Amino acid sequence: MLSFLMITAAVQVWSIYVKKIKYKNRKLEEVNIQLESANKIILESVDHIMALYQSVNILTNQGNKEGLIKLLFEYAKKITRSNTVFYYDLSSDYNKVTLDGNNDLLKFLEEIITKDLKKILEYKEPVEMHVLNTRFKIIPVKSAYKDYGILGFEATNSKENIIYKNNMHQLQFLSELISIAFERFYLEEINERLLITEEQNRIANEIHDSVLQRLFSMSCGVFSLMKKLDKYSLEEIQKELNLIRKTTDTVMKELRAKIYSLSWKKSGSSSFAMDIKRYIEDIKKLNNVIIPFSIVGSDELLSCKQKKALHRMICEGIGNAIRHGKAEVIEVSLKIDSHNITLIIIDNGKGFDLDKVSESNAKGLGIQNLYQMTESLCGEIKIDSKLGIGTEIEVSVPNNVLIVKGKEAIV
Template sequence: TKSLTVFYLKNEEGKKELILDQNNAEDDKDIFKEKLEKSVEDITNKSLFSLEIDKRSFVVVPVFCQCQVHGYLGAEDKTSDNAVEGMKIADQLRFLSELTTISLEKFLLEKVNRDLVINEEQNRIANEIHDGVLQKLFAISCGVFGIKKNAAYLDTKKITDELTAIQESINDAMGDLRSTIYGYSWKKNGVNNFLNDIYKLIDRTKNFHGININFETKGNLELISAEYKKAFYRILSEGIGNAIRHGKASSMSIQLNIYKEDVFLKIHDDGIGFNPDVLKETKKQGLGIRNMKTLTESLNGDLQILSEEGKGTSINIEIPVKLQSHKEEFYESVGCR
């Protein structure tokens, strides 16, 4: 084309910024910007328009992004004596405007997606820290309190054993924190980490709280995916924590049964119990119960809480099985997710 000056007047949050590509050294950018801003003020709704600045003719198109004018793309037109060339400049500007709009909206969409992913990851980390790490820190705190309270009555060996158990729990908590941040696979080097972690959780709880916990599992654990195993572990952590903190339980039984179509998880304690109708009426549920319900519903499952004052509490969970594919099984076996 015979265009000498091309510009983009960016209009973002009420502030205008001029990007000027010119072959004419006589153009002063600040003066040109000032005159250009005054010229476009009253014609923001047009899809294509002409401007006269210092007796020079410009073809200008607005660039839209999310239904707002993001800026103005323009080019000097010295084809007044040639309508065909003038139309070429207008068509090129329209094409560039549409291309810029697509690019801007794609950029904003990617930003929204990134923000959503970040928020989702933040929620995941917060939930897993609460469900795993905080449960262990609570147990560690109780263990330290027990040593402090009974130090005068404990011999050196007993204190050493208790401190060793606390040290192991701290190491486990740090491992859980790393796993939460960097990701986690339930099966590595041929070892079923899912069951190992459950037994560790139960053993720590027994040691620190003196509670008796009986755990039984039936069925093939490899039929369910890592996502399900992670959810079950978190539900168990919440259920055990609630039974101790709120139920004052001294004994618990946990059953995890895996069938072809459903997985059943039952957590029962002999604690003080409560009236479930009070929770329904007041709609006040602790964070632990809310987390268990959220985790169960995320897997299209059903959670029922049966309790009676003075007769303990039973949590019954039924979740439809999502069979793990051979591909997922292979990825887990090599430590990938």
């Protein structure tokens, strides 16, 4: 009986031990599955973050804050796998919350954040917030001396989940990256104002030291001549007037030189063309690609709205060709005349099936932006893409510019 009891006890102990082992194995399997998912997401996130870093660098150089926030939403959704992402802008006086996802939450998000704004801005790490039974993770976007806004996304995983913890690190990274970009915007604005002030002071000093002094001497000369008209002979009056005329010519030359030094028409450099070339140079350095660029015609024929849209379309076209098409050569040509504007972007990337993309309504943000910007200019866009060959984008925009020749106006 004693042996039987001992054997029974041993079997029970062994059974308990086996159950514990099985339980731990199940836990390990679950953790391994989570780790595999997390590793897969991390690898994808690294690719997204590399592309995001390059895009942020380019958009920051352009000073495009709206484009930067839009890009932030796109990559925040990809990295965190969240359906709803928002940004609360502290620099805006109205429409503070920009949201990509469930728009029903927009009003409530703004009310809650506005109410607890001071407390939220004190956080250094992501914290959780509940809005209409929806969990959000939020974090301030700020530098050492300035608050820019609040970034957040809908949290769908439990706090113990590895993916959830990974998302917290990614959210913090996104916050720091965007804060650096906004800080650069802020410093660029200050630098630009300082440069403008310095240039204004330089021009004012130059005009005061040269042009105004000569104008003052001319005024004195004319006043003196008027007082002595009855005493001067005709020859002496002509001599005085010739002297005043020469002084006037000198003043005109000095003013012309100062005006021409501020005019890009005389210096031969267009800010529109130079901005595009700088963008292309940045892209070439970051991605090791070849991008021939040509512009035919004068960008004087473009309105400010057209310049902004064309600049963005070139950026979108090149960015899509590199990020999605993995292109190595991208040709960009822009033709401008008084009746029409034609932009052509051709790449040798892997291409895509446009019909399938259109049928599935899965157009990426880049293609959507191209269509929207073309539509805003009342133009037409054609996209021809072949798998394994590349993509060609042609944008045609009407350009009804009033050209004046003499007394005749031509539309």
